[in-house]
Amino acid sequence: MTEPVLLSGGNPQIAKGYGDAPVRAYIAALPGWKRDVGARLDALIAAAVPGVAKAVKWNSPLYGVEGLGWFLGVHVVAKYVKVAFFRGAALDPPPPVGSKQKDVRYLHVSQDAPLDEGQFIDWVKQASRLPGEKM
Numbered sequence: 001m002t003e004p005v006l007l008s009g010g011n012p013q014i015a016k017g018y019g020d021a022p023v024r025a026y027i028a029a030l031p032g033w034k035r036d037v038g039a040r041l042d043a044l045i046a047a048a049v050p051g052v053a054k055a056v057k058w059n060s061p062l063y064g065v066e067g068l069g070w071f072l073g074v075h076v077v078a079k080y081v082k083v084a085f086f087r088g089a090a091l092d093p094p095p096p097v098g099s100k101q102k103d104v105r106y107l108h109v110s111q112d113a114p115l116d117e118g119q120f121i122d123w124v125k126q127a128s129r130l131p132g133e134k135m
Contacts, residue, residue, distance in 0.1 A: 006025025009077035
């Protein structure tokens with residue numbers, strides 16, 4: 001089995017797929033500290049939203065709720081792991097980083113800035129109850 005190609009910023013090139021297996025393959029292919037962050041985010045999301053739907057599309061893990069769509073995506077860039085809340089502007093409080101898309105808000109998780117797990121779980125629970133993206 002060949003190792004996945006790492007695209008710009010260390011984002012793994014993973015074949016499109018649905019379920020836990022492609023997301024686990026994505027996380028396993030992450031370089032260095034980003035692998036720990038990816039695994040922790042995945043575990044927190046799964047615990048916050050029992051039965052969460054998972055997929056990898058466009059080389060990014062997506063998380064959603066059956067019938068509501070995708071509420072969150074993860075993408076790795078050079079200096080941080082970018083968590084996209086697709087309806088983040090509706091969250092209270094909204095995640096800190098704005099987007100060109102009016103509804104999307106981001107959380108950047110870097111090696112030097114610890115994740116506020118309590119706030120993250122709250123955002124995930126809120127986001128999972130909103131209509132998500134159909135992708």
